[in-house]
Amino acid sequence: MKQSIRDKLENLVGRLDELDRILASGEATRDMDQYRKMTREHAELGPVVALYKDWQQTEADLRSAQEMMADPEMKELAEEEMKAAKERLPAIEIELQKLLLPKDANDERNVFLEIRAGTGGDESALFAGNLFRMYTRYAERQRWQVEVVSANESELGGYKEVIARIAGTGVYSKLKFESGGHRVQRVPETEAQGRIHTSACTVAVMPEADELEDVQINPSEIRIDTFRASGAGGQHINKTDSAVRITHLPTGIVVECQDGRSQHQNKAQAMSVLVARIRDAQEREQNAKIASTRKSLIGSGDRSERIRTYNFPQGRVTDHRINLTLYKIDAIMDGELDDVIDALSTEHQAEQLAALADAE
Numbered sequence: 001m002k003q004s005i006r007d008k009l010e011n012l013v014g015r016l017d018e019l020d021r022i023l024a025s026g027e028a029t030r031d032m033d034q035y036r037k038m039t040r041e042h043a044e045l046g047p048v049v050a051l052y053k054d055w056q057q058t059e060a061d062l063r064s065a066q067e068m069m070a071d072p073e074m075k076e077l078a079e080e081e082m083k084a085a086k087e088r089l090p091a092i093e094i095e096l097q098k099l100l101l102p103k104d105a106n107d108e109r110n111v112f113l114e115i116r117a118g119t120g121g122d123e124s125a126l127f128a129g130n131l132f133r134m135y136t137r138y139a140e141r142q143r144w145q146v147e148v149v150s151a152n153e154s155e156l157g158g159y160k161e162v163i164a165r166i167a168g169t170g171v172y173s174k175l176k177f178e179s180g181g182h183r184v185q186r187v188p189e190t191e192a193q194g195r196i197h198t199s200a201c202t203v204a205v206m207p208e209a210d211e212l213e214d215v216q217i218n219p220s221e222i223r224i225d226t227f228r229a230s231g232a233g234g235q236h237i238n239k240t241d242s243a244v245r246i247t248h249l250p251t252g253i254v255v256e257c258q259d260g261r262s263q264h265q266n267k268a269q270a271m272s273v274l275v276a277r278i279r280d281a282q283e284r285e286q287n288a289k290i291a292s293t294r295k296s297l298i299g300s301g302d303r304s305e306r307i308r309t310y311n312f313p314q315g316r317v318t319d320h321r322i323n324l325t326l327y328k329i330d331a332i333m334d335g336e337l338d339d340v341i342d343a344l345s346t347e348h349q350a351e352q353l354a355a356l357a358d359a360e
Helices: 003-025 032-068 072-100 121-142 171-178 234-239 263-293 329-333 338-359
Strands: 111-117 145-153 159-167 180-186 197-207 222-227 243-248 253-257 306-311 316-319 324-326
Touching (some): 032 072, 121 197, 121 329, 145 253, 159 263, 171 197, 171 338, 316 329, 316 338
Antiparallel strands (some): 145 159
């Protein structure tokens, strides 16, 4: 193990000891916000320090076995212990490096999920509905909450556009690789001759800002329009100008919200989506600069980039970024996304480790 990594781990051991002392004394409870931060930090450091101590013990076992080699009667046992220790040490070191990788500050945030129908007309809108159901079912499996912010339904079902807020533990960490172009190949229900059609939708996953102050918006740079809502919602939704459209003039970003029961509620929700979009655009611009020097294995995050194909006749789903093909399309469309999401996360970690090795 490199000395720089060992030094970092020793510092974490010292920090965990310090947190143990502070939390045991009860002094941290005087400030509950500080107490929560410390308990969260303690929970994050615990597994890292425990694994590091496991590595230290394994290294000590290796040294002990090497010393035993001088004794002819103990040589066979020593060789077995040395072999076990040498096999175990590299695996622990890789796990430690993964735990030490920089954390994405957005990983624990809630998200706004946007799905828009693209090429393919009605079939694309139906596929947008399928994708929304897929993510909703996945969210249910994770025990997350899904709240529809805005929905523009198509005539034959599905959505021309749907925006939802998904709240829960680690939502962005799981869904952040879903942004991009999703393509479907299947025979539409309206196709009389059984021909396979190709349609596409775009998905955007944006971390929710903790506070609106995360992005400074000048009131003079936005235009707020109210209008009468349309679509599902009964008589109430059509009687008042409760729907809100906010236009951010410098960027041209437009957000509409009409699913709330009041203009105030729709305005607050629309502002949250606007902040998330502006923040997302800023981060994508920053990431594009990084990607220009080192292409990410997980993709550039460009909304137009085709990231996945759902081929119904062959029953397969292919993620083009990591060349992953799974022949379980029905299960995936029903929200069983773990195999895809875990593979993307693993590949991302591998890329980070490679970048870390190059930097050193």
